[in-house]
Amino acid sequence: MELFDTHCHTHEMVRRITPVYDKWHGDSMERTPESVIDAAHEAGVSRMLCIGTSLADSELAVEFVQNRGNMWTSVGIHPHEAAEALQKGHLDALRALVTSPKVVAVGECGLDYFYNHSPKEDQITVLKAQIELALEHNLPLSFHVREAFDDFWPLFESYRGAGLRGVLHSYTDNTANMERAIKHGLHFGVNGIVTFMRDEAKLVTYRTIPQHLLLLETDAPFLTPVPFRGTVCESKHVRVTAEFLAKLRDENPEDLAAETTANACALFTV
Numbered sequence: 001m002e003l004f005d006t007h008c009h010t011h012e013m014v015r016r017i018t019p020v021y022d023k024w025h026g027d028s029m030e031r032t033p034e035s036v037i038d039a040a041h042e043a044g045v046s047r048m049l050c051i052g053t054s055l056a057d058s059e060l061a062v063e064f065v066q067n068r069g070n071m072w073t074s075v076g077i078h079p080h081e082a083a084e085a086l087q088k089g090h091l092d093a094l095r096a097l098v099t100s101p102k103v104v105a106v107g108e109c110g111l112d113y114f115y116n117h118s119p120k121e122d123q124i125t126v127l128k129a130q131i132e133l134a135l136e137h138n139l140p141l142s143f144h145v146r147e148a149f150d151d152f153w154p155l156f157e158s159y160r161g162a163g164l165r166g167v168l169h170s171y172t173d174n175t176a177n178m179e180r181a182i183k184h185g186l187h188f189g190v191n192g193i194v195t196f197m198r199d200e201a202k203l204v205t206y207r208t209i210p211q212h213l214l215l216l217e218t219d220a221p222f223l224t225p226v227p228f229r230g231t232v233c234e235s236k237h238v239r240v241t242a243e244f245l246a247k248l249r250d251e252n253p254e255d256l257a258a259e260t261t262a263n264a265c266a267l268f269t270v
């Protein structure tokens with residue numbers, strides 16, 4: 001089985017950039033990036049995409065993937081970091097970083113109105129800048145959209161016809177937004193959340209995402225799937241999510257793995 005973790009923060013293990021990623025050291029397991037990568041390979045997770053969340057974090061991710069096989073990175077500003085990025089003028093440096101080797105996407109970028117760690121106007125400004133950066137370099141986007149589709153769609157659709165492509169990472173929203181995303185050819189990143197989802201309507205959504213738009217991810221170190229809740233999430237956990245999802249969708253796990261990996265390789269051109 002060959003799986004692709006299309007959204008992880010594994011690079012955050014090596015240097016403290018944002019306190020939230022101290023979670024990498026949140027259980028009693030001894031971990032190194034090598035042990036995490038080896039364990040992923042053993043589980044069949046042969047490809048990984050590290051995701052940048054701020055300028056400093058994106059710089060670290062770029063450095064981290066350079067000498068590692070089958071690992072790539074995105075560079076981007078998470079909506080939580082939008083205000084600081086604007087204050088410090090980080091968008092110009094991000095524009096320079098995007099041309100680094102092994103950068104295959106822009107993001108994670110988007111709108112998060114659940115936490116609102118940055119003002120909405122700042123989130124929108126920084127999202128637009130990243131959409132334009134992706135278009136300029138013909139790169140796909142990794143979107144983080146939480147309780148914000150009412151603002152996301154008009155903004156996204158204002159670029160209609162420009163050739164935007166990408167993935168709605170950690171998709172947990174409803175069927176109406178799924179259908180709207182399908183119309184635009186957007187991909188859906190599914191992670192460990194599906195294994196502990198109780199909302200029957202959302203399980204229906206997971207069952208109906210078209211296979212050709214489905215990607216697998218972890219968001220490691222977060223969102224550990226059942227039955228490993230309580231431990232730190234690693235890329236190897238894509239495997240149990242794939243097996244769970246295959247069962248939910250009544251599909252062969254080998255086929256689901258092959259299809260989602262092919263989808264990811266095509267989207268990120270790797």
Ligand SMILES: [Zn+2]
Pocket residue numbers: 007009051108219
């Ligand atoms: Zn993430």
